[in-house]
Amino acid sequence: MELTPEYYDKGEYIETDTGNKVSRKSVIHGSQNIILGGKTIIQTGTVVRGDLRRSGTAHAVVIAIGKYALLASRSVVRPPSKVYKSIFSYYPIKIGDFVHIGEGSIVEAAQIGSYVQIGKNCVIGRFAIIKDCTKILDNTVIAPNCIVPSFSVYGGSPGALIEELPECWSQVMEKNAKIYYSMFTPK
Template sequence: MEIRVENCDRKHFLETTTRNRVSKMAGLFGSQNIVLSGKVFVGPTCVIRGDLAHVRVGKYSMIRDGTILRPSLKHFNKGVAFVPLTIGEHCLIEENVVVSAAQIGSFVNIGKNAVIGKRAVIKECAVILPDAVLAPDTVVPPFAIFGGAPARPVGKVPDNHQEAITELTTTFYQNTKVEDFGKGK
């Protein structure tokens, strides 16, 4: 896994007191219901819909450009209710992903352009391949690789996945410092 490092110019990114780095071009709706646990990266044109239900993102997780985190809804005979969205630590959610899951475990990698269906649960150390479409209410077991449309099991994650994704997310965070570029010009 290789990922390009972002230049976080203060004109385009904010750094919070818990060291989250959030693009000023990202749309965070219902911010009172969004919890970024610390050292989370939120890229440009991301949308996080905390106005629908609580959204919690674990430490060192990366939400790349164009991704939408949207809590899913559940229909009842007396109406609808939104299900909170929880994302674990050291998760990599790549570009242009749509997430309507109920839970994403720690050390998960979701590839570009994937669609995660309503109320899906992705367990720890799983990988969702690029362009995969995960059906609503799907449960992805730990250490599984899912791909295709509709997504189904296509392999098993290597034993060193947890260490590799931890190193990737930590290194990415350490190399993307929010700085003043062009100072004094």
């Protein structure tokens, strides 16, 4: 994650009361079904599909994203789906705190823990579970229903364990996320 100042056009981003910064050039469907934890950045060209949910008229949380998350340019977050008892359904996705989803990545996981870094151009398959404190390298494909354990680095296609992360990973991710957020400022 780069830790240099990143400037944006103030008119391009909407900033909420909780400090979320959402690009007007991102595509957010079903915003009533999406919860942002605060100080989350959704960059230009990102697609978040909160409209893909189980049938019914009531509002339901489809995508929950924790605090200090970053959805980089052209990333896609959509809930996982499957056919169960001859009925096609979507299921909710939960993304933890201090999560970085890299540029051009596609996420259909069931759950992404906290302190997770997903590289550029990754594909996170349906119903994958990525535990806390993990790193997914650039161009990695995580298979559907795969469980990525804590303190691991996954890479390749299909994704496989490359190495382990140090126990201080959560502090590193938290510090980097807070610095990135503070350096993501208007021109």
